[in-house]
Amino acid sequence: MNLKKYAAVIVSVITAASSCLITGNAVSDTDIAGLKKVIAGENSIDLSYDFDNNGDIDIFDLVKMKNYIINDDNSGGETVTSKYSASEKYVKFMGRYFTDKNNTAWLVQSGSAAEFTISGVSAEITIAGDSMVDSEEKYRPRYAVYVDGELVEDSLLSTYEKTIKLFDGDTPRKADVKIIHLSEANNGAVGIKNISVSSSSANPVVPAAEKNLKIEFIGDSITCAYGVEAKSQNDPYSTSTENFMKSYAYLTAEKLDADYSAVSYSGHGVISGYTSSERNTESLVPDCYEFVGKLPDYMQKWDFEKHKNDVVVINLGTNDYSYLKNDLENLSDDFVNGYTDFLEMVRSKNPDAYIICTMGTMGGEDIYPLIEKAVENFRSENDDRIMCYLSAVQKTANGYGADWHPSEITQQQSAYVLADKICEALGMESDKVGLDFAENGKYDVAINSDSGANAAFYVGYDKSFWVNMVMGGEKTSDIQAYVGEMNLTSGKYRLEFDYTTGLTKEIPLYVKQHGSESCYLSDTVNSDTSTAHYSKEFTVDSSAENCEIVFELGKDNYYNATFSNITLIKIS
Incomplete structure (x- = not known):
C-alpha cells in the first residue's frame, strides 16, 4: 500500500473539516496542520496524535480520525434540538x-x-408507562438510567x-x-418514547x-433477581427489591x-408453575418462550432469526419441584418428557447455540x-x-433475599460458576476468579x-464438617480432617471457615498438594x-492438581471439632 498516497486522501478529508470532537476536546486548524505534517513525514512523531492510544502513529490513527469526522461531527455548526425514536x-x-x-x-x-x-450539549429521554403504573406500588415496573x-435515575413507574x-x-x-x-x-x-438532544x-x-458473545437466559424468579435487595427472607415480594443487574x-x-437476553417469570416452570397442591399449568415458560412477553400487549412473536444467541442457559425446575415432590416417582417421566420437549423447542429457535441447563x-x-x-x-x-450442572444450594451464611430467594452474594457466586461453565462449553479460557474450589472437594x-487413633465424622447437607475424636493417637497428624481432590490454578486465594471445638486447642492447618511437604498456606488455629x-x-504460583485443606486434630482424646462454611475462593 502507498501509505503517503492513502495519507494524503485522509488528510484532505481532515483538512476539509474545520473542527471535530476527539475525546471531548475540539481540534483546531493548527492541530490538523500538525497531523498533516506528521503523516507526510515532514515533522517528527508527536504522540498527541496517537488517537487510538497504542503508542504508535500509524494507519490506524488515520482510520480513527476518519471515524471521528464521520461519526462525531461536532463541526462548529448550528446547535439544534431534535427528537429521535428508540x-x-x-x-x-x-x-x-x-x-x-x-x-x-x-x-x-x-x-x-x-x-x-x-x-x-444537552440531552433528555422521555419514559413511558403501561397500565401497570395504576397497580399497587409494589407491583409497578422498576427501571434505571445510567449516564x-x-x-x-432508579424509580418505579408511577406515571x-x-x-x-x-x-x-x-x-x-x-x-x-x-x-x-x-x-x-x-x-x-x-417504554422509551423518544430521545431529545441539542x-x-x-x-x-x-x-x-x-x-461478540450473546447469551440468552431462561428462568424463573431466581433469574429475575426476585427480592435480591430485600433486607431479609421475611420481606414480601416487591418490584422495588427486584434488580436484574444483581442477577447471576x-x-x-x-x-x-x-x-444478553432474558426470558424469566417468577413462579414459572416447565410442566408446572409453583403450587401448593395441584399442577399449575397457567405458569409455564414453554408456553411463552416464543413471545416477546406474556402480557397481552406484548404477546408478539420474537424474531429468533434476527436475534441469534451463542449460548442459551436454562435455569428451571425449582417451581416444578413444588408439584413433583408430591409424587416424584410417578411424575418423573412427565417432567423428563416435558423438559426434553422444551429443549427441542429451544434448539429449533437457536440452532447454533450451546445449551447449558442448571438448577438447585x-x-x-x-x-x-x-x-x-x-x-x-x-x-x-x-x-x-448441550451440558448440565447442579447449582450449589444457597447458604445461610450468605443471607437471603425476599421469600428466601438468593441474596446478592449467592447471585454473584452463581455467576462465577456459570461464567466458568460457559468458558468450558465454548473452549474459552477461564480465569476461575470467584470460584469456590472447596465446593466440590472431597470431605474425608x-x-x-x-x-x-480413632475418630468418626459426618458431613452435613450444608457441608458442615463434624469430627468426633475418641482416641487422638500420639501426634496431631494422626487424625487429619481434610477437603481434598481440588485442582488449583495459579493465583491468589482466600480460605475462610467457622470453627469450634470442645476444648482449648491449637489446630495445625495446611493448604497443600497431596503428598507434598511444601505448603501454600501453613497456619495454626486457636x-x-x-x-x-x-x-x-x-498465593499459588503454578497450577497444581489434587490439592487439599488439612486440619490436624490428633493427640487429644474425647472431643469434637466442627468446621462449617468452608470456602476456598480464588480472588485474583
Missing part, C-alpha cells in the same frame, strides 16, 4: 422489546435495555410519561447512556457497539463481556437427575452441544490407627468452645 438505527437493544404503532419501544423482559452514545456508568434530564451544559460532550428494566415481565414494561453533530445518537444472569454477561440454588435438587436424563435424551436424538478423615471465624489469603 429504534435500532439509534440504540442497541439488549433483551426482548416491542415497538408499538406510536414508535414507543417497550423494554419487556427482566434486564431489557437500550444503550447508545449521545453527542451534544457514563453513573446512576441518574404514563416522564422526562428525565441526562445532562446539560454549554460545552459539547459525548455520553454513553443505558436505560434498563430492572423488574420482571410479569409486572409490565418500561447538538451540532450530524450523528448525535448512535447505537452502542455489539459484543446479568453478572455472568458482565464478566464475559457479552450481550433454592433446593429441589432431587429432580436434578431428571434434568440429566432429559439432557441425555436430547443429546442422543439431536446433538451434543485420615486416621493413623497404628498409633491408636480454638475453644466458642465459635470463631478464620480468614487468610495466600
Whole structure:
C-alpha cells in the first residue's frame, strides 16, 4: 500500500473539516496542520496524535480520525434540538422489546435495555408507562438510567410519561447512556418514547457497539433477581427489591463481556408453575418462550432469526419441584418428557447455540437427575452441544433475599460458576476468579490407627464438617480432617471457615498438594468452645492438581471439632 498516497486522501478529508470532537476536546486548524505534517513525514512523531492510544502513529490513527469526522461531527455548526425514536438505527437493544404503532419501544423482559452514545450539549429521554403504573406500588415496573456508568435515575413507574434530564451544559460532550428494566415481565414494561438532544453533530445518537458473545437466559424468579435487595427472607415480594443487574444472569454477561437476553417469570416452570397442591399449568415458560412477553400487549412473536444467541442457559425446575415432590416417582417421566420437549423447542429457535441447563440454588435438587436424563435424551436424538450442572444450594451464611430467594452474594457466586461453565462449553479460557474450589472437594478423615487413633465424622447437607475424636493417637497428624481432590490454578486465594471445638486447642492447618511437604498456606488455629471465624489469603504460583485443606486434630482424646462454611475462593 502507498501509505503517503492513502495519507494524503485522509488528510484532505481532515483538512476539509474545520473542527471535530476527539475525546471531548475540539481540534483546531493548527492541530490538523500538525497531523498533516506528521503523516507526510515532514515533522517528527508527536504522540498527541496517537488517537487510538497504542503508542504508535500509524494507519490506524488515520482510520480513527476518519471515524471521528464521520461519526462525531461536532463541526462548529448550528446547535439544534431534535427528537429521535428508540429504534435500532439509534440504540442497541439488549433483551426482548416491542415497538408499538406510536414508535414507543417497550423494554419487556427482566434486564431489557437500550444503550447508545449521545453527542451534544444537552440531552433528555422521555419514559413511558403501561397500565401497570395504576397497580399497587409494589407491583409497578422498576427501571434505571445510567449516564457514563453513573446512576441518574432508579424509580418505579408511577406515571404514563416522564422526562428525565441526562445532562446539560454549554460545552459539547459525548455520553454513553443505558436505560434498563430492572423488574420482571410479569409486572409490565418500561417504554422509551423518544430521545431529545441539542447538538451540532450530524450523528448525535448512535447505537452502542455489539459484543461478540450473546447469551440468552431462561428462568424463573431466581433469574429475575426476585427480592435480591430485600433486607431479609421475611420481606414480601416487591418490584422495588427486584434488580436484574444483581442477577447471576446479568453478572455472568458482565464478566464475559457479552450481550444478553432474558426470558424469566417468577413462579414459572416447565410442566408446572409453583403450587401448593395441584399442577399449575397457567405458569409455564414453554408456553411463552416464543413471545416477546406474556402480557397481552406484548404477546408478539420474537424474531429468533434476527436475534441469534451463542449460548442459551436454562435455569428451571425449582417451581416444578413444588408439584413433583408430591409424587416424584410417578411424575418423573412427565417432567423428563416435558423438559426434553422444551429443549427441542429451544434448539429449533437457536440452532447454533450451546445449551447449558442448571438448577438447585433454592433446593429441589432431587429432580436434578431428571434434568440429566432429559439432557441425555436430547443429546442422543439431536446433538451434543448441550451440558448440565447442579447449582450449589444457597447458604445461610450468605443471607437471603425476599421469600428466601438468593441474596446478592449467592447471585454473584452463581455467576462465577456459570461464567466458568460457559468458558468450558465454548473452549474459552477461564480465569476461575470467584470460584469456590472447596465446593466440590472431597470431605474425608485420615486416621493413623497404628498409633491408636480413632475418630468418626459426618458431613452435613450444608457441608458442615463434624469430627468426633475418641482416641487422638500420639501426634496431631494422626487424625487429619481434610477437603481434598481440588485442582488449583495459579493465583491468589482466600480460605475462610467457622470453627469450634470442645476444648482449648491449637489446630495445625495446611493448604497443600497431596503428598507434598511444601505448603501454600501453613497456619495454626486457636480454638475453644466458642465459635470463631478464620480468614487468610495466600498465593499459588503454578497450577497444581489434587490439592487439599488439612486440619490436624490428633493427640487429644474425647472431643469434637466442627468446621462449617468452608470456602476456598480464588480472588485474583
